Amino acid sequence: MRTMALLATFLLSTVAFPMTASADVCSTVDVLEFDGNNANQSVTTQVEFGPRIPGSNASMDLRNWFMETRPEFDWRLDPHHRGGYNLTNLEGKLIPSDSTEETPVIVLAAHYDSRHRAERDSNPDMTEQPIPGANDGGSGVAVLWELARIIPSLNLDHEIWILLTDAEDQGSNNDPSTWALGARAWAENQTQDDINRTDGFLLVDMIGDADLKIYRTFPPSLNNEEGNRLWMAVENLSGPLGLLDGVEDCSGSIGQDIINFSSMDGVNDDHVPMNEVGIPAIDFIDIRYGENATAWQGYWHTHEDTPDKVSAESLAHIGRLLELGLREGSWLRADVLEPTAEAPETTEVSTTFSPIVSGVVLTVVVMISLAFLGLHQSVRLKR
Numbered sequence: 001m002r003t004m005a006l007l008a009t010f011l012l013s014t015v016a017f018p019m020t021a022s023a024d025v026c027s028t029v030d031v032l033e034f035d036g037n038n039a040n041q042s043v044t045t046q047v048e049f050g051p052r053i054p055g056s057n058a059s060m061d062l063r064n065w066f067m068e069t070r071p072e073f074d075w076r077l078d079p080h081h082r083g084g085y086n087l088t089n090l091e092g093k094l095i096p097s098d099s100t101e102e103t104p105v106i107v108l109a110a111h112y113d114s115r116h117r118a119e120r121d122s123n124p125d126m127t128e129q130p131i132p133g134a135n136d137g138g139s140g141v142a143v144l145w146e147l148a149r150i151i152p153s154l155n156l157d158h159e160i161w162i163l164l165t166d167a168e169d170q171g172s173n174n175d176p177s178t179w180a181l182g183a184r185a186w187a188e189n190q191t192q193d194d195i196n197r198t199d200g201f202l203l204v205d206m207i208g209d210a211d212l213k214i215y216r217t218f219p220p221s222l223n224n225e226e227g228n229r230l231w232m233a234v235e236n237l238s239g240p241l242g243l244l245d246g247v248e249d250c251s252g253s254i255g256q257d258i259i260n261f262s263s264m265d266g267v268n269d270d271h272v273p274m275n276e277v278g279i280p281a282i283d284f285i286d287i288r289y290g291e292n293a294t295a296w297q298g299y300w301h302t303h304e305d306t307p308d309k310v311s312a313e314s315l316a317h318i319g320r321l322l323e324l325g326l327r328e329g330s331w332l333r334a335d336v337l338e339p340t341a342e343a344p345e346t347t348e349v350s351t352t353f354s355p356i357v358s359g360v361v362l363t364v365v366v367m368i369s370l371a372f373l374g375l376h377q378s379v380r381l382k383r
């Protein structure tokens with residue numbers, strides 16, 4: 001991925017969040033299963049496949065490894081020819097038995113390709129060699145792989161799709177359209193029905209940096225309601241997990257400054273084509289890779305992007321956040337969360353009256369009152 005504009009920084013109005021986490025959320029935090037070490041070991045596994053360049057054997061090995069180790073999902077290869085690449089997205093669906101074409105979908109996504117060149121490497125003789133991609137590629141896949149171990153046992157009442165995109169990271173810095181090729185192809189092939197029922201597309205990319213710091217990203221912009229809904233969910237979940245600076249977490253400790261809403265990063269990544277077709281999508285990404293790195297510097301797109309730069313703790317921060325949101329239903333649209341399907345149909349009418357119904361009721365009440373008054377008066381007059 002690359003920067004969309006220069007690093008843009010806006011002061012955001014801080015969304016109100018509770019200073020202490022609620023007991024409800026904390027009882028869920030207690031049962032989180034995400035194992036950062038498990039995820040971290042998979043980063044080494046991925047790097048050992050070799051550079052996951054579109055069309056390569058390493059790329060195929062990664063797909064096969066993911067499918068074979070997570071058989072509960074219904075896997076499908078999604079091949080396309082784009083930008084000179086024969087690319088292959090990998091899509092896995094976990095669908096409840098009573099699912100219909102209106103059942104909500106949450107998509108968890110990461111790119112699994114690694115970059116074909118290391119244009120930022122300090123050694124000019126090495127800039128045309130492919131990067132290891134431990135963090136840039138490996139970390140996002142690692143978090144999804146560990147989540148995919150846990151999700152089947154959650155028995156969620158909506159669909160979970162895991163999307164591993166290809167050819168995200170092969171672009172050229174002077175042409176924005178050469179990035180996110182796999183995601184673009186996937187987005188363009190979604191039906192309108194599937195777009196409508198996708199409540200959230202959560203993208204993870206470069207979230208393994210041992211020095212993790214994640215700002216809100218755009219798109220979507222600050223005036224996008226669906227983007228605000230998802231980012232507000234992130235903020236509400238981050239406090240109890242100890243990821244917000246100065247906010248007390250469920251264990252009573254003061255949170256670290258991991259998720260930060262004081263500024264925004266503009267990023268061109270796989271969430272962009274999703275937002276373009278109307279899928280609410282947000283990107284979790286730390287574009288400052290390495291201690292004290294500035295935006296799009298550090299180990300990014302160099303041969304230093306190795307497994308030792310990725311930490312189990314950072315992977316766990318993001319993995320636990322996503323898992324907590326899934327268990328709490330936080331990524332779903334609120335209207336879907338209140339189906340009241342089990343309530344008797346008659347209660348539906350009692351909750352809200354349309355203006356027309358209210359008007360009719362009011363008119364009838366007034367007429368009866370007038371009639372009664374008139375009758376009453378007429379009765380009195382007769383007396």
Ligand SMILES: [Zn+2]
Nearest residue numbers: 001115136169
């Ligand atoms: Zn990259």
